[in-house]
Amino acid sequence: MPRWDPNAEDRLREAAVELFLERGYENVTVAEITERAGLTRRSFSRYFGDKRDVLFAGSEQLPVALARSVRQAEDTLSPYAALLTALMDVAGGLADQAALAAQRRAVVRTSPELQERGRTKLAAATDAVADALRERGTAESQAALLAEVGVAIFRTAFERWTDQPDHVGLPDRIxxxxxxxxxxxxAVDYTALSRQ
Structure with missing residues (x-):
């Protein structure tokens, strides 16, 4: 086996996801992942800190990408329109990840630990978007609200997309x-709401 395998990261990720789906996340060790991939623990450590990182590697780029896209949106757009434009822009770059995203989501659904990690990652995205909106001149409370709404839209669209990845693309789901x-x-009549 060569000392450096250009496909090692993909092989490790594929092996891990297969094992997680077969046995459950908690029942799989790093040693089993490396054995399935035909690689060493050292190779695993080169790409991932632990087995959670197999599922979340690259997710740290989402807050950065969303914030950058919000900042780069046309100045003439309203804060909400800039946010939606940014969501669709970032979503376009995820088109080739539909199959892996669906598998990853299936694994995460089965583990409270992974669900918590996912919520933490989404919170980081929310904070980054809120900061970017504030930099565009959006008021503090409006930026926070819009960031929460935007990330909720992204999460909902992502779930729909992974449920039916071949139906329509992620930007369309957004x-x-x-x-x-x-x-x-x-559909809400705000004037009729109780003022208690």
Whole structure:
């Protein structure tokens, strides 16, 4: 076996996800992952800190990418329009990850530990988006609210996309989720709400 395998990271990720789906995340060791991939523990450590990183590697780029896209959105766009534009921009770069995203989501659903890690990653994305919106001049409380809404739209769209990855792309799922939210909000008569 060569000392450096250019496909090692992918092989490790594929082996890990297969094992997680077969046996459950908690029942798989790093040694089993490396054995399935035909690689060493040293190779694993080169790419991943622990077995959770197999599922979340690269997710630290999401907050950075979302914030950058919000900052780069046209100045003439409203804060919400800039946010939606950024979500769709970032989503376009994830198109080739549909199959892995669906498998990853299936594994995460089975583990409270992984679900908590996922929530932490989404919280980091929310904070980054809120900061970017504030840099665009959005008021503090509005930036925080819009960031929460934007990440909720992204999460909903992502779940729909991974449930049916071949149906439509993630950017279309973001448009769909945003339209669903707008329709729901439009159906509320705010003047009739109780003022208690």
């Amino acid at each position: 448009r769909e989720a945003a339209a669903d939210l707008a329709a729901s909000l439009g």
